Amino acid sequence: MTIHINPTRAAVAVVLALAYVGFTPATPAAADREHQQIMADLRILQEQTQQLQALMTDLGEALKAVNSRIEDQTALERKAFADGKVQMDTISGDIRVVREKVDETNVRLGTITQELESIRDTIPAGGAFQQVPIGDPNAPGAAPGTAGPPQTAVTPLPGVHPQRLFDSSWADYTTGAYDLAIKGFESYLATFPRTARAHEAQLLIGESLAWQKNDAEAIVAYDRVIANYPGSASVPTAYYKRGAAYERLGDTARARESYEAVIKQFPDTPQAALAKQRLESTNRPATR
Numbered sequence: 001m002t003i004h005i006n007p008t009r010a011a012v013a014v015v016l017a018l019a020y021v022g023f024t025p026a027t028p029a030a031a032d033r034e035h036q037q038i039m040a041d042l043r044i045l046q047e048q049t050q051q052l053q054a055l056m057t058d059l060g061e062a063l064k065a066v067n068s069r070i071e072d073q074t075a076l077e078r079k080a081f082a083d084g085k086v087q088m089d090t091i092s093g094d095i096r097v098v099r100e101k102v103d104e105t106n107v108r109l110g111t112i113t114q115e116l117e118s119i120r121d122t123i124p125a126g127g128a129f130q131q132v133p134i135g136d137p138n139a140p141g142a143a144p145g146t147a148g149p150p151q152t153a154v155t156p157l158p159g160v161h162p163q164r165l166f167d168s169s170w171a172d173y174t175t176g177a178y179d180l181a182i183k184g185f186e187s188y189l190a191t192f193p194r195t196a197r198a199h200e201a202q203l204l205i206g207e208s209l210a211w212q213k214n215d216a217e218a219i220v221a222y223d224r225v226i227a228n229y230p231g232s233a234s235v236p237t238a239y240y241k242r243g244a245a246y247e248r249l250g251d252t253a254r255a256r257e258s259y260e261a262v263i264k265q266f267p268d269t270p271q272a273a274l275a276k277q278r279l280e281s282t283n284r285p286a287t288r
Contacts, residue, residue, distance in 0.1 A: 160191060162195050162197075165191065165192075166185075166188055166201065169184025169187075169188060169201070169204070172184055173185075176211075178208040178209075178212050181204065182205050182209070185201040185202070185204050185205045186205065188201045189202060199225060199228075199229035199233070199234040199235075200234060202221065202225045202228065202229065202234070203221075203225050203237060203238055203241075205221045206221030206225065206238065206242075207241070210241065210244075210245060215248050215249050216245075216249065218241070218245050219242050219245045219246065219249075222241050222242040222245070223242065225238035226239065235265075236262050236265075236272065239261050239275075240258070240262050240271040240274055240275050240278075243255045243256070243257075243258030243275065244278070246258060247282065255278070255282060256282055256283075259278050259282075260275075260279070
């Protein structure tokens with residue numbers, strides 16, 4: 001049997017076969033290379049992702065550390081502020097205590113100074129002030145005929161504060177304890193003869209005697225104010241009170257002399273106005 005082969009068809013078949021053989025193995029190789037490239041890119045991307053995660057983790061740790069430091073610093077600042085406030089409060093309290101101590105010390109120094117002054121006043125010195133004895137007819141400003149018993153000697157009281165002694169005597173006077181008041185004021189004058197309130201003490205002795213209706217001795221006490229404290233504020237009162245005491249004793253002439261003295265020497269004082277009223281009363285004729 002004879003087989004006829006068409007050369008044209010055979011050539012075409014060979015070409016197709018060669019093309020098939022040539023193209024068929026080339027397609028998987030290209031795909032494999034592309035796949036490898038993609039895998040390599042994926043690995044690089046994974047590595048970069050891991051690096052990024054590591055960086056994010058490190059950043060988180062760093063942020064935690066920073067926050068911890070901030071919290072620690074804030075806590076330290078709060079503690080420092082609290083400690084500073086406590087210290088300021090303590091210092092303020094100490095300053096207040098110091099001020100109180102300083103004030104207390106100043107008061108004590110003032111008291112000690114007054115007591116030293118009082119003690120110095122009790123020390124006899126040449127040319128020291130001497131009181132005129134009660135009833136001394138030669139006393140300046142004393143009215144004639146007022147001689148009385150000599151003053152009882154009073155023992156000075158060293159170490160006693162003058163204001164305390166005066167206040168105690170004044171309390172006796174205001175409560176009507178005139179005997180105690182007289183003794184207290186006499187002790188005051190014996191202990192502190194040159195203090196600023198000596199004239200008041202002497203006047204209050206006269207007032208105490210007058211309240212006891214002992215006008216004769218009250219007149220002598222008023223004479224002492226006039227004689228021993230001529231420049232004091234008690235002199236106008238002593239003149240007026242002496243005139244009133246004379247008037248109560250019925251010695252109108254000497255009462256008028258005392259009233260006229262206060263009017264003449266102290267015309268602008270309340271005692272002068274009162275003396276004028278008493279003069280008008282004593283000059284008025286008695287009604288029958």
